[in-house]
Structures are given as structure tokens and as C-alpha cells.
Amino acid sequence: MEGVLDHLMRDLLTRINPFDLCVTEFIRVVDMRLPPKVFYRLCPELHQGCRTPSGTPVRIQLLGQEPDWLAENAEQACLLGAEGIDLNFGCPAKTVNKHRGGAALLGDSEQLYRIAKAVRAAVPAHLPVSAKIRLGLEDRDSYLENSQALAEGGVSELAVHARSKRDGYRPPAYWPLVADIRAALAIPVIINGEIWNADQATLAQTQSGCRDVMLGRGALALPNLAATIKHGAASMSWEQVIELLLDYSALEVEGNKSIYYPNRIKQWLNFLKLQYPQAQSLFGQVRTLKHTDDIRQTLAAV
Structure with a gap:
């Protein structure tokens, strides 16, 4: 992908x-x-x-x-x-x-x-x-x-x-x-x-x-999908997904692809909308944001 x-x-x-x-x-x-x-x-x-x-x-x-x-x-x-x-x-x-x-x-x-x-x-x-x-x-x-x-x-x-x-x-x-x-x-x-x-x-x-x-x-769309298939794990909660998004944000910003971060996080939220209704609202909040710090602050406030 x-x-x-x-x-x-x-x-x-x-x-x-x-x-x-x-x-x-x-x-x-x-x-x-x-x-x-x-x-x-x-x-x-x-x-x-x-x-x-x-x-x-x-x-x-x-x-x-x-x-x-x-x-x-x-x-x-x-x-x-x-x-x-x-x-x-x-x-x-x-x-x-x-x-x-x-x-x-x-x-x-x-x-x-x-x-x-x-x-x-x-x-x-x-x-x-x-x-x-x-x-x-x-x-x-x-x-x-x-x-x-x-x-x-x-x-x-x-x-x-x-x-x-x-x-x-x-x-x-x-x-x-x-x-x-x-x-x-x-x-x-x-x-x-x-x-x-x-x-x-x-x-x-x-x-x-x-x-x-x-x-x-x-x-x-479901970040721990493989675990649910292979080990029968419960699907991640929305709260756990937010923690994952924050972890991902840190990886992106600290790595060599920080320039792509705003687009990448929006792409991921588009997939998350397929499994988590809360992602629709969050996507609406970050859709027009262009600066990394603004997006990370929005995620941290959820």
C-alpha cells in the first residue's frame, strides 16, 4: 500500500x-x-x-x-x-x-x-x-x-x-x-x-x-486485526487507538518523514472511520489543519 x-x-x-x-x-x-x-x-x-x-x-x-x-x-x-x-x-x-x-x-x-x-x-x-x-x-x-x-x-x-x-x-x-x-x-x-x-x-x-x-x-481500519484473527484478541478500544495515533505521530515527527505527517495521519483516520464512528468526528477536526503541532494537540485533547 x-x-x-x-x-x-x-x-x-x-x-x-x-x-x-x-x-x-x-x-x-x-x-x-x-x-x-x-x-x-x-x-x-x-x-x-x-x-x-x-x-x-x-x-x-x-x-x-x-x-x-x-x-x-x-x-x-x-x-x-x-x-x-x-x-x-x-x-x-x-x-x-x-x-x-x-x-x-x-x-x-x-x-x-x-x-x-x-x-x-x-x-x-x-x-x-x-x-x-x-x-x-x-x-x-x-x-x-x-x-x-x-x-x-x-x-x-x-x-x-x-x-x-x-x-x-x-x-x-x-x-x-x-x-x-x-x-x-x-x-x-x-x-x-x-x-x-x-x-x-x-x-x-x-x-x-x-x-x-x-x-x-x-x-x-482495525489496528490489531491480525491479533483478533490469530489469537482471538478483543478489538482495540477507541482509547487504545488514540494512544496508537499518538505513538505513530511521535514516530513520524521524530523520523525522516515528518514532512508527510499531516497527510499520513489524515489517510489513517479515513481508514479508521470504517471501524470506529469516533474517527469521523476526529477527522473533521484535523481535516483542514496543516501544521503538525496543531494536529498532535488535537489528538492529545481527545
Whole structure:
């Protein structure tokens, strides 16, 4: 989730959740081997064994369309200490798709195969190469062909967002269709899409036949969602969420991304509105504020 789930958010959410793995925001690959500073900027966890401060592994995600350049950059990431590579074929954003990145490649299973094969060959054999797809481009019709192409190319895990590119993020997610992928592949398949609470996670697992769940927007709407799914924890109270927002504010302001803080906190409140009615009122209070100190004072006064 570009611009949202950065290393500060990964730090915060892995403190309170039993995540098995985090994936970085995507690193866009076009036609060059990117310098180390790009990888360190989007994955500063490389400096600490590719783990968050609480010890959760982080996998570097690449997005692009050229097999050789993706392979070059996968190799670069591994030389810098990455413990695995994730390939993004799921992003539905127009700015990404118009350059044949993300979900735009779901109409070309041969290219998916070529990318997977090239990256797998570039990454040391003991490290995983995973991929994320959707069920298709315009329709939900190419998921088996695409899944098999990636598996034959050598990916070791496949996460499936159970909608097409055209579906975007509109409900519902078509979890039962992922069962076809699960039955066809020998590699682990991970279900993703429209999982906002523990009951939906259980239903998604049941309908898809997948054991593992990938969380995106739901992890921002309910900050301890993974704990509620995996350990049966109670959902965080609004008071606990406010404490978390204040902790996040401190991380943002003290870190190297303070310039983005006003926009980031407003983005997060927009997600929190999906689970906490109180977030609507708080968002209204900070929506027009532009200065960090004013926003932090408003949060502290709640």
C-alpha cells in the first residue's frame, strides 16, 4: 500500500500484532539497476536484518514489466540483505497500469512466467520469491492460467486478491474462486481482499481453502486485526487507538518523514472511520489543519 504502510507503520503494527511477514511498499523498476539508497529508503529494515524492530520479517516488493531488469533489482535487493522478493501483479492504480505495471500484466500470462523465471534465477535458491495477483484484468477469468504460469516460473508462494482489476476495491471479494487456484497449485496460496474482521477472515479461509490470510486496508481500519484473527484478541478500544495515533505521530515527527505527517495521519483516520464512528468526528477536526503541532494537540485533547 504505497504511501501508507511504510517502515514506521510496519514498526507500529508489528508491535501489537503477531504478523508472520510484512511486505514493503512497491519499488518501481523500469530500465535500470536501482542504487542501494532506493532500497534503503523504502526498506530501512535492511539495516537490521530485514526485520522490524519487534522482529517481524520484511520482504521487498518489486513492480515492473521487464524480466531482466526485475531480475537485476531482485539480485540487488538480496545483495543488500533482503530475505525474499515479492512481485506485485495486483496493483489496480491507473498511474501504474498505464505503464504495464501491477495488475495490467494479468492479461499476459507468458510475461508473468518470464518475469517469475528470471527473478527466481536471480534470487538465491534458499530465499523465497512470492507474487500477488488478482483474479483477472477486466473479468475474473484468467486466474488459473496466471497462477499456473507464476508457479511454473518458480514462485514459492502466491497471494490472491479475490477481485479483478476492474472490480477495484468494490465489495464483494470472490473468495470461492480462489479455491480453484488452491486446488491447482502445489505451492502455498494466500487469500486477500475484503477482510475487515475475524469472522470474515474465517469465511475467506473456508471458502478459498487457504490457511493463510494477507491483510491490507483492514489492518489500518482495525489496528490489531491480525491479533483478533490469530489469537482471538478483543478489538482495540477507541482509547487504545488514540494512544496508537499518538505513538505513530511521535514516530513520524521524530523520523525522516515528518514532512508527510499531516497527510499520513489524515489517510489513517479515513481508514479508521470504517471501524470506529469516533474517527469521523476526529477527522473533521484535523481535516483542514496543516501544521503538525496543531494536529498532535488535537489528538492529545481527545
